[in-house]
Amino acid sequence: MYKKYSIYRRKNKFPIVSAVLLALIILGCIFANVITSRSPEYMDLANYTKAPCREFWFGTDTMGRDMFSCIWYGGRVSIAIGILSTVISTIAAVIYGSVSAVAGETIDTCMMRFAEIILSIPTLLLIVFLQAIMGKASVISISVVIGLTSWCAIAKIVRTEVKRLRESDYVTAAKSMGGGFFHILIRHLAPNFMASIMFMVVMNVRSAIVAESTLSFMGIGLPIDVISWGSMLSLAQNAIMTGAWWIILVPGIFLVTFLMCITNIGHWMQMKLGNTQRVL
Template sequence: MEFQPSDFEIVGENYLPREIKAAKRKSFKELLHEKPYVSIGVLLLIILGCAFPGIITGLEPSYMDLSHINVAPNSTFYFGTDSLGRDIFTMIWYGGRISLFIGLLATVISTTIAVVYGSISGVASEWVDDMMMRFTEIILSIPSILIIIFIQAMIGQSDPLSIAIVIGITSWMNISKIVRSEVRQIRNSEYILAAKCAGGHFFYILKRHLLPNFISAIMFMVVMNVGSAIATEATLSFLGIGLPIEIISWGSMLSLAEKALLSNYWWIILIPGVFLVITLVCITNIGNYVRKQNNTELSNL
């Protein structure tokens, strides 16, 4: 009996029979469900539209066409107009820039505070760590919306920067608890002790040794914080304590909801609400995927 070269297969430590390899191959539909391609694609389109609104529409978002007030969606005004005669289609893309800016800046602020605070708590002595964590739990026990309203009342002015700062400094607690737990697990590692003995200061050790070890563990919450910040800004505007109506964002557009519903002008609230919900759902799906990937990596260790 003669054997051909094709009858043999080179194997190694990671060898799997051909039948198992074939069973492990995933169909396109399975891959589509496994990775949030649709969410990434939709979110990318929204971000590009908000980043370059001048390509999509030639109108100014603050332009008031008093001859076309509360016009329903039609071929001229794709999403209709509001009670001031402003084109909602144009406002969606320009307002999205403000909402996304607030979400991203608030997340950067909250993540920075959480990383520094959690790392200090993680490397500190037991009583300092306990005191810092008790303070975090006290803040977490208070509804965040009340803290935001209190701080916003102290600041007085409402603009995208102040709103982002207020949201950022009130949404770092959960991430800091995870950072603290991760740091306490690795703080006595040899490479960290060696860096301390070599004279490395806290921020050097944080950047070079601590941050790379826990960044994957907090990425899920970082992504989710973007959506939470956007939703918080919309909630504040809906309550009438967010951005003023002349500063266009998805939240400030929703501040007209009460008058719109009473007057049956459904498009004024429905269309900004749909864009807000779609954005939040896409961010949530991406965040869940990041969490699953992190859990998979941990289970494989």
């Protein structure tokens, strides 16, 4: 009994290494102007495609930009897109799922069928379609597009949780005191179902960064002058042709490390939530 409990505890151990690496990357991006001495936009044509050395720690790209500066400043953009798009998708999911839960059976069914239709469409295809409608890509437009295509799965969970909670005593008391829909949602419902969707919210940050990187790699994401980890990887074709391995490897390592750290923390949160639900 004790042995099984110990094994279970070890499996649910907080991923300290992932949290430390994630914190270091985020802090490095926040204080990029402190830890870097070169502008990421400066093109040193005399030192283009230069391998990592004492002067350029991560080397330079095909346009002579310092990769060390680009990594930290580009991380700001990638992380900002991940967070902004997740905020948009979470707000949309909470409102949509809550409205569906409290609406009549017919409206609820129609809203859920619509969400399932959106889920059946490949997300990348939907993102490309919406981005083409919005025109030239920017940090805001890509964040909005990704946010508007990644809310359906969370909305289904919110709907289930709100249906479970709407008959609770505190919700009934709030209704009898004249509480409106959004008042009850924000003050009473959201605090009780937020833990159930937190895992998916965290994973949406990862998915948004992957989507932005994929779009930039395909050449339909952020313009080359807007530096992000994805736009840095868009130079991969030229890097392969010139043998400049560091142009792919350096941003690839930072991107993969960041995504793996988020994934590990997200899985820990999922297991922690499952343990809490079993206790309750």
